[in-house]
Amino acid sequence: MREAPILKADRLSRHFPVRNAFGIRTGAVRALDGVSFEVAPGETLGIVGESGCGKSTLGKALVGIHPLSGGAIVFEGEEISRLSGRERRAVAPRLQYCHQDPGNSLDPRWTVRRSLEEPLIVHTELEAAERVIRIRDLLRQVGLPQTHLDLYPHELSGGQQRRVGLARILALHPRLVVLDEPTSGLDMSVQATVLKLFGELRQAFALTYLFISHDLSVVRMMCDRVAVMYLGRIVEIAPTETLFRAPQHPYTQSLLAAIPDIGGRRVTDTFTLEGEPPDPARLPSGCRFRTRCPRAVAACAETDPALRPLRPDHAAACLLAG
Numbered sequence: 001m002r003e004a005p006i007l008k009a010d011r012l013s014r015h016f017p018v019r020n021a022f023g024i025r026t027g028a029v030r031a032l033d034g035v036s037f038e039v040a041p042g043e044t045l046g047i048v049g050e051s052g053c054g055k056s057t058l059g060k061a062l063v064g065i066h067p068l069s070g071g072a073i074v075f076e077g078e079e080i081s082r083l084s085g086r087e088r089r090a091v092a093p094r095l096q097y098c099h100q101d102p103g104n105s106l107d108p109r110w111t112v113r114r115s116l117e118e119p120l121i122v123h124t125e126l127e128a129a130e131r132v133i134r135i136r137d138l139l140r141q142v143g144l145p146q147t148h149l150d151l152y153p154h155e156l157s158g159g160q161q162r163r164v165g166l167a168r169i170l171a172l173h174p175r176l177v178v179l180d181e182p183t184s185g186l187d188m189s190v191q192a193t194v195l196k197l198f199g200e201l202r203q204a205f206a207l208t209y210l211f212i213s214h215d216l217s218v219v220r221m222m223c224d225r226v227a228v229m230y231l232g233r234i235v236e237i238a239p240t241e242t243l244f245r246a247p248q249h250p251y252t253q254s255l256l257a258a259i260p261d262i263g264g265r266r267v268t269d270t271f272t273l274e275g276e277p278p279d280p281a282r283l284p285s286g287c288r289f290r291t292r293c294p295r296a297v298a299a300c301a302e303t304d305p306a307l308r309p310l311r312p313d314h315a316a317a318c319l320l321a322g
């Protein structure tokens, strides 16, 4: 990565308390447990992994929806994780989170017009007449007809709700957008048009994306690099083609083996993913993947492997990788 990163995540952690039936704290879920990575300006970094591995927690922690339990975030050269509420709000428009559930991100009592006008009132100095023009532009940019301005969220399809959610975010001139499962719940043809729109907006607004998805074929199509998460950690990170062609971590190999076919040939048929991930509040000793890993050896129960570079742009957290 030659250019200075737009975002630098340094050992991010986010712990949620676990309480028993009496409300007494009995432990913690380490939803994020020492996650570090960098994103270059204009890049799309994919985040993949099974349900519950911490993808949304990561996205929300980056934009300040979740406070961090530890670590630091440097965004456009500024350490933002220790800012006061007011200072952080000044950064917020440039760093946006696009909700996993688009219906949830829109107020059911507000028309599309009101949903789009609200961020302009809060974050810009635009006059009412200027806001009307800007709202029309935004709607056009996300490919919705002007007639939709007076509709409510329940009158929109899932794909249209997503477009309105995107327009709301674009209203703020973001630099980096976290897209959380941006195609979930959409049928294939709508998925294709929404993905095309992401590509166009990335160009038009010089956006950087963090692209969270469990759909590996979509990730392969959209992302420049991919980070694979397992139980709150990044276990492998590499350029997309490298990751799909030559995955090094047994977990990534298993994930890819779970998609039978990519581009007409099998990516790998070495591993299949067995069983459920362990309870995140009771992690195994050593490597957290060892209980499901077909290659685990005795040392894997002793040592918790750090993410280490195998090549300059490819890192994996496995004692046996490389």
Ligand SMILES: Nc1ncnc2c1ncn2[C@@H]1O[C@H](COP(=O)(O)OP(=O)(O)OP(=O)(O)O)[C@@H](O)[C@H]1O
Binding pocket: 016, 017, 029, 031, 049, 050, 051, 052, 053, 054, 055, 056, 057, 058, 100, 214, 280
């Ligand atoms: N507000 C919360 N309070 C307590 N635990 C939480 C909270 N939010 C998330 N968690 C826990 O943190 C872990 C990671 O959750 P997260 O939503 O980040 O997963 P995810 O990778 O986005 O999953 P999915 O693919 O299903 O969206 C899970 O074990 C979850 O139960």
Ligand SMILES: [Mg+2]
Binding pocket: 055, 056, 057, 100, 180
């Ligand atoms: Mg999620």
